[in-house]
Amino acid sequence: xxxxxxxxxxxxxxxxxxxxxxxxxxxxxxxxxxxxxxxxxxxxxxxxxxxxxxxxxxxxxxxxxxxxxxxxxxxxxxxxxxxxxxxxxxxxxxxxxxxxxxxxxxxxxxxxxxx
Amino acid sequence: xxxxxxxxxxxxxxxxxxxxxxxxxxxxxxxxxxxxxxxxxxxxxxxxxxxxxxxxxxxxxxxxxxxxxxxxxxxxxxxxxxxxxxxxxxxxxxxxxxxxxxxxxxxxxxxxx
Numbered sequence: 001x002x003x004x005x006x007x008x009x010x011x012x013x014x015x016x017x018x019x020x021x022x023x024x025x026x027x028x029x030x031x032x033x034x035x036x037x038x039x040x041x042x043x044x045x046x047x048x049x050x051x052x053x054x055x056x057x058x059x060x061x062x063x064x065x066x067x068x069x070x071x072x073x074x075x076x077x078x079x080x081x082x083x084x085x086x087x088x089x090x091x092x093x094x095x096x097x098x099x100x101x102x103x104x105x106x107x108x109x110x111x112x113x114x115x
Numbered sequence: 116x117x118x119x120x121x122x123x124x125x126x127x128x129x130x131x132x133x134x135x136x137x138x139x140x141x142x143x144x145x146x147x148x149x150x151x152x153x154x155x156x157x158x159x160x161x162x163x164x165x166x167x168x169x170x171x172x173x174x175x176x177x178x179x180x181x182x183x184x185x186x187x188x189x190x191x192x193x194x195x196x197x198x199x200x201x202x203x204x205x206x207x208x209x210x211x212x213x214x215x216x217x218x219x220x221x222x223x224x225x226x227x228x
Contacts, residue, residue: 031214040124042205042220050214090159094214103149104207104216106159 003027006091006107013114019078021110023091029105030095032074033058034066037088037109049074081114088112117141119208121219128196129227136191136222138206145211148189150180151218154202162204165189176200198228
């Protein structure tokens with residue numbers, strides 16, 4: 001069974017801090033995603049990566065960056081945390097390829113509070 | 116822009132009531148469709164999916180969804196809900212050949228015992 005692991009379940013940071021959210025998947029998936037989940041707004045895509053060292057902006061990339069140095073690991077970075085980045089962050093992965101037909105696999109989420 | 120609309124944001128039902136959650140998507144071509152569920156305190160998990168074939172798809176826990184291409188819809192149904200179905204439900208659409216799904220805003224379902 002696919003496992004997507006996010007390193008922290010809860011995180012509290014101060015405004016201006018640099019924050020790293022880590023995500024690891026164990027199924028050799030090409031594609032990985034970072035979403036944020038807010039009440040009434042659903043899931044919004046921040047960044048995604050379709051290969052090592054490759055990244056693309058999603059719908060709300062401002063204030064975030066990502067890193068994918070290894071296939072199994074996809075990191076989300078908040079360069080200077082702000083209170084409006086308080087949210088639930090979800091990592092997901094998916095098998096790619098032309099005959100793709102599999103669903104997203106999600107991690108348990110990291111609830112980040114910026115004070 | 117591609118979009119997924121969930122028309123019911125909050126639904127409150129009593130146990131044994133029937134459920135139907137609406138989902139509409141805006142893609143014109145081939146599309147893969149999903150319903151995900153997030154139980155309180157748990158991660159998002161797949162409820163059911165449609166890729167091709169029979170437009171009536173059955174998922175886990177007695178849920179089903181019907182793909183109606185002419186209406187661009189993929190509504191989720193359950194004939195008799197249980198208290199344990201209390202959760203947030205997300206519809207998602209994936210255009211054929213893409214690997215970036217678009218999610219709806221979610222529907223919060225509360226089932227009273």
